[in-house]
Amino acid sequence: xxxxxxxxxxxxxxxxRLDNLNLTLPSGCIMGLIGENGAGKSTTIKLILDMLHKxxxxxxxxxxxxxxxxMLLKEDVGVVxxxxxxxxxxxxxxxxxxxxxxxxxxxxxxxxRLLTKFSLPENKQYRHFSRGMxxxxxxxxxxxxxxxxxxxxxxxxxxxPVARDEVVEMFYDFTRDENHxxxxxxxxxxxxxxxxxxxxxxxxxxxxxxxxxxxxxSKYGIVHCTPExxxxxxxxxxxxxxxTPYGIEAIVLRESIPEDFKISPITIxxxxxxxxxxxx
Numbered sequence: 249x250x251x252x253x254x255x256x257x258x259x260x261x262x263x264x265r266l267d268n269l270n271l272t273l274p275s276g277c278i279m280g281l282i283g284e285n286g287a288g289k290s291t292t293i294k295l296i297l298d299m300l301h302k303x304x305x306x307x308x309x310x311x312x313x314x315x316x317x318x319m320l321l322k323e324d325v326g327v328v329x330x331x332x333x334x335x336x337x338x339x340x341x342x343x344x345x346x347x348x349x350x351x352x353x354x355x356x357x358x359x360x361r362l363l364t365k366f367s368l369p370e371n372k373q374y375r376h377f378s379r380g381m382x383x384x385x386x387x388x389x390x391x392x393x394x395x396x397x398x399x400x401x402x403x404x405x406x407x408x409p410v411a412r413d414e415v416v417e418m419f420y421d422f423t424r425d426e427n428h429x430x431x432x433x434x435x436x437x438x439x440x441x442x443x444x445x446x447x448x449x450x451x452x453x454x455x456x457x458x459x460x461x462x463x464x465x466s467k468y469g470i471v472h473c474t475p476e477x478x479x480x481x482x483x484x485x486x487x488x489x490x491x492t493p494y495g496i497e498a499i500v501l502r503e504s505i506p507e508d509f510k511i512s513p514i515t516i517x518x519x520x521x522x523x524x525x526x527x528x
Contacts, residue, residue, distance in 0.1 A: 249311050251275045251397050251429030252296070257305035259295055266291050266453045269305070273446065276426035278419065280440030280461075281433040282520050283450035289433035290330065292450070293401045296431075297321065310396060323352060326390030330402035332382045336375035340368055340385060353394030362388035366411075379406035387415060391422065398422065400432040404439050412436070416443050437517040449520055456523045461516065468519055469502045469511035481505065488522045 252273035259266040266288045273279045281289050294300045296307055298314050298321070307314040310324055334343055340363055348354045363370060366384040368377075377385065383406050390398055398419070404412045416439055422428050434440055440447065447464060449456040457464075468487070471478070478489065478496045485504030490497045499522050502511055 253308040255306045258303045275429050277445040278430040279446040280444035281448050287450040288453045290401050293399050324396045326395030326398045328386040328390050328400045328403040332386035334374050339371050341370040351393035355392050359392040398430040441516040451524050468514045470514050471498045471500050
């Protein structure tokens with residue numbers, strides 16, 4: 249069973265349209281949703297959670313229609329949005345007590361373990377938490393009620409590099425269970441490249457691609473050479489070129505390049521920037 253199935257999802261606003269989005273997240277996998285600000289990442293997650301009414305298409309979470317089973321969403325989906333909204337005057341300890349009465353599968357021991365791991369004070373009011381502390385608390389809650397799917401919208405935002413690395417490792421451990429899956433959006437592409445099995449590129453409400461990360465990295469590469477050498481290559485194998493002070497830098501299809509050409513690895517961020525430029 250797939251953790252998430254999105255088919256022909258459409259949502260229109262006055263100045264933006266999420267256009268015919270199709271995504272499939274297999275169970276036990278992590279999908280990174282990459283896009284610039286305004287690409288439609290948060291809109292997609294809000295539609296999955298039925299926080300917005302879709303204009304067309306369908307969304308299934310763990311095999312169930314997202315509009316028909318609200319209790320499934322609450323129990324089996326852990327959510328961290330880019331803004332973690334909790335009562336300002338409550339402490340982390342008090343919030344844990346509330347969550348215990350909110351979720352059937354709330355694990356108080358796991359919650360306390362995560363508070364300690366994140367160095368979050370139990371008795372400090374939420375209003376005094378920094379943005380990074382608030383994100384950590386949101387993650388602790390999402391991972392303490394037996395969720396099978398995590399929906400994370402910029403969940404690593406506001407965290408320092410050490411904390412981000414720790415959180416990424418926790419997400420990776422979470423999906424060691426084949427029944428656990430994660431959809432995570434982030435503008436910090438390096439986190440997603442390290443973490444994800446699948447990568448989806450959104451640009452201005454359109455899906456540019458959705459593929460396995462390893463396949464993308466093996467499909468494309470970068471060649472650094474002279475203008476004379478680049479002219480010897482099959483034009484169809486060259487996806488993008490850039491003139492630098494040292495010659496030509498080109499994004500190429502690896503399988504079409506002669507063996508005597510040195511091909512450097514490409515990053516997901518480099519590939520995304522290329523595709524965004526091509527889509528303009």
